[in-house]
Amino acid sequence: MTPPVARTGRDESPEERADRMWGELIQEVRVAQTGVQILFGFLLTVVFTQRYPSLEDTDRAIYVVTVVLGACATGALIGPVSLHRVVAGRRVKPEAVRWASRLTFVGLVLLLATMASSLLLILRVATHGSWVPWLVAPVVVWYVLCWYVLPLWTRRRHTSE
Template sequence: MTGERTGDPERHETAAERADRRWTETLQEVRVAQTGAQILFGFLLSVAFTPRFQTLSRPVEMLYVVAVALGALATGTLIAPVAYHRLLAGRHLKPELVDAVGRLVSVGVVLLALAVNLSVLLLLLVATDNWLAWLVTSLITLWFTVCWLVLPVLLLRSGGRRAS
C-alpha cells in the first residue's frame, strides 16, 4: 500500500513520499555533478582547436583522447537521469527509478573523477613536461579518494555504530 507509513519512523512518510524525497535529493546531487562534467567536457573539446595541440607527443595525445572519452561518458551518465525520468514518469516506478538513477550517479561521479584527474595530468604534462605532473595528479587522485569515498565510508560506519 502506498499510503502505509514505512521506512524511518522519525520522518513519518509513506513509501511514495520517501521516493519523492529521495528523487528530489538525487536531482540536487546530479545538478552539481552535471555542471562540473559539462564544463570539463567543454574545456576538453576546445583543447583540440588550440595551436599547441598539434605539438603534443603521441602519448599525451592518447591521454587527451582517454580524458575526452571519460568526460563524454561522465556527462552522458550524469544526464541520463533526465531520460530515465522522461521514459518512466507517471508509471508508478519512482522507487525503482530512484534506485537506478542512484547507481547511475555513482558511476557518473567515478567517471567524472577519472576525467578530472586525467585532465589535470594532461594539463600538467603539457605545462611542465616532468615528473611533477605525475606527483601532483597522484596527490589529487588520493584527495578525491579520501573525500569522495573514505570519509563517507567512515561516517557510515560510525553512524552504524551509533544506531546500534
C-alpha cells in the first residue's frame, strides 16, 4: 500500500507541484537577475572613469568589496538556470527546486549587500559626508523589512508549515 500524499490545497501531483514551483521561482529570479546584472555592469565600468584614480583608499576598498559582492550575487542568481540545465530530464526536479530556491535566497542576500555598499560608495563620493552611513542604514533596514521581515511574517501568520 502506498503512503498517503501530503495535500497542498491544490489537486496536483508532486511532479506537478515541482513544475509549478519551478516556473514561479524562475519568474522571481528573472526580476532579481535583471537588477543585479544592470548594477554589476555599471560597477564594472567605474574603474575606467577619470575620477576613479582620485578616490580615497577607503572608497576604493568599498568599490572592490561592492564588485565582489555583485559578482557573487550574479553567480547565485544565475545559478538556478545552470542547475536546471544540468539536471533537466534526470527526474530530480523537486530537489532542483529546493537547491534553486536556496541559491535565490543567497543571491538576494548578496544583492542586498551589493546595493547597500553601492549606495554607501556613491553617497560617500558625492557628498564626502561623515553622515552617509546614517543615511544608508535606514535604506538597508527598509530592504530587510520589504524583502525578509514582511514575507517571513506573512508566512508565519498565514501558514501552519
